[in-house]
Amino acid sequence: MGYHVDSEVGRLRQVIVHRPGTELKRLTPANRHELLFDDVVWVHRAQEEHDLFAGRLREAGVEVLYLTDLLAEVLREPQARDHLLSVAFDEREHGRAAGDALRAMAESMTTEEQADLLVGGITTREVLDRIEAPHSVTFHVRQLDDFVLTPLPNHLFTRDTSCWVYDGVAVNAMRKAARERESVTYEAIYRWHPRFATVGFHHWAGGPVDGRATVEGGDVLVLGDGAVLVGMSERTTPQGVERLAARLFAAGSATRVVALAMPRARAFMHLDTVMTMVDVRTFITYAGLEPLPSYTITPGDGPDDLRIVDHAPDRMAATIAEAVGGPVRLLTAEQDLHSAAREQWDDGCNALAVAPGVVITYDRTTTSNTYLRDNGIEVLTTPGSELGRGRGGPRCLSCPTVRDGA
Numbered sequence: 001m002g003y004h005v006d007s008e009v010g011r012l013r014q015v016i017v018h019r020p021g022t023e024l025k026r027l028t029p030a031n032r033h034e035l036l037f038d039d040v041v042w043v044h045r046a047q048e049e050h051d052l053f054a055g056r057l058r059e060a061g062v063e064v065l066y067l068t069d070l071l072a073e074v075l076r077e078p079q080a081r082d083h084l085l086s087v088a089f090d091e092r093e094h095g096r097a098a099g100d101a102l103r104a105m106a107e108s109m110t111t112e113e114q115a116d117l118l119v120g121g122i123t124t125r126e127v128l129d130r131i132e133a134p135h136s137v138t139f140h141v142r143q144l145d146d147f148v149l150t151p152l153p154n155h156l157f158t159r160d161t162s163c164w165v166y167d168g169v170a171v172n173a174m175r176k177a178a179r180e181r182e183s184v185t186y187e188a189i190y191r192w193h194p195r196f197a198t199v200g201f202h203h204w205a206g207g208p209v210d211g212r213a214t215v216e217g218g219d220v221l222v223l224g225d226g227a228v229l230v231g232m233s234e235r236t237t238p239q240g241v242e243r244l245a246a247r248l249f250a251a252g253s254a255t256r257v258v259a260l261a262m263p264r265a266r267a268f269m270h271l272d273t274v275m276t277m278v279d280v281r282t283f284i285t286y287a288g289l290e291p292l293p294s295y296t297i298t299p300g301d302g303p304d305d306l307r308i309v310d311h312a313p314d315r316m317a318a319t320i321a322e323a324v325g326g327p328v329r330l331l332t333a334e335q336d337l338h339s340a341a342r343e344q345w346d347d348g349c350n351a352l353a354v355a356p357g358v359v360i361t362y363d364r365t366t367t368s369n370t371y372l373r374d375n376g377i378e379v380l381t382t383p384g385s386e387l388g389r390g391r392g393g394p395r396c397l398s399c400p401t402v403r404d405g406a
């Protein structure tokens with residue numbers, strides 16, 4: 001199968017999702033902010049919600065791939081296992097003696113257990129249930145309930161860490177420390193999983209080696225016909241956008257990138273928290289989103305040159321219209337700003353299209369959902385009270401790997 005994502009709203013055929021597991025059980029009132037969650041999560045209910053979400057996708061004809069299955073499968077490949085375990089048990093993190101001992105502990109597990117370990121993390125106490133304490137200062141200074149390997153609860157939001165843009169994928173360097181190791185999971189999957197290793201595709205980013213020039217998938221909208229819209233946000237940098245544009249242009253996979261300069265705020269952490277596409281040339285947008293400065297990037301004269309045109313905030317809609325080749329419809333639910341802010345917080349603007357004019361959203365954002373329906377969009381709802389506690393909706397919960405043009 002060829003992997004490609006040719007639009008935001010064309011028929012969705014395959015996605016990667018992550019069913020909540022051990023990692024969400026690690027959230028506490030003390031660590032939730034560092035781990036980028038606003039509250040602790042009732043994990044059992046989150047799993048039920050996630051199963052309903054996956055069910056919605058399957059009903060819409062989408063093939064659902066689970067991240068932990070892909071990870072357990074790729075762990076069977078010796079090179080992938082070596083890479084994943086070397087990064088997890090790096091001696092710079094664990095010290096020499098403990099690094100080797102922990103790695104040996106991991107080697108003795110099944111690949112399913114290894115996948116759970118890499119995503120769910122492990123505490124000192126749990127290590128001691130499996131092995132003798134390594135002779136290591138690094139290990140001995142840890143408290144019993146400290147994390148030896150930190151959990152990755154934001155793997156839930158598969159949208160961000162890798163994103164497919166036309167005929168290639170960006171495995172992204174992540175902005176926040178709590179998400180950095182997520183990139184390693186995807187690096188291994190796209191490089192060594194038999195599903196991906198045997199087919200050709202482009203790489204638009206270098207994963208962790210991109211350092212601070214980050215781009216996250218929640219900021220990237222594949223507009224279709226060679227255009228891409230990117231939010232420069234709390235997470236995505238202009239440097240990252242330039243790299244993405246240059247690589248897309250060099251491969252001939254895109255011809256125009258429009259970058260929006262977003263406010264740096266947690267509530268707006270990614271572009272898809274304030275605007276997503278729900279139909280051809282149609283977006284749902286947050287009422288509190290002020291018009292933003294935008295930049296059109298197209299190929300320059302030389303092979304590595306970029307041509308940049310700056311646009312004032314009042315040109316935002318016009319700049320996007322130019323990129324999608326016709327007038328755009330911006331749907332903004334009519335409600336007072338307080339209600340709009342509450343719905344935006346609950347991911348009311350984070351719609352996942354499964355086909356043109358058909359979207360999945362959370363059930364709790366009733367005003368936005370009704371407004372979309374009144375405007376001719378078919379809205380399939382799914383519960384998200386627990387899933388949304390990390391601030392992500394249906395679009396954030398999914399990484400499309402195959403999607404048609406619109």
Ligand SMILES: NC(=[NH2+])NCCC[C@H](N)C(=O)O
Nearest residue numbers: 036157218270390391392396
């Ligand atoms: N595409 C998105 N909007 N993703 C939401 C990610 C939320 C996650 N807790 C984070 O802060 O990174």
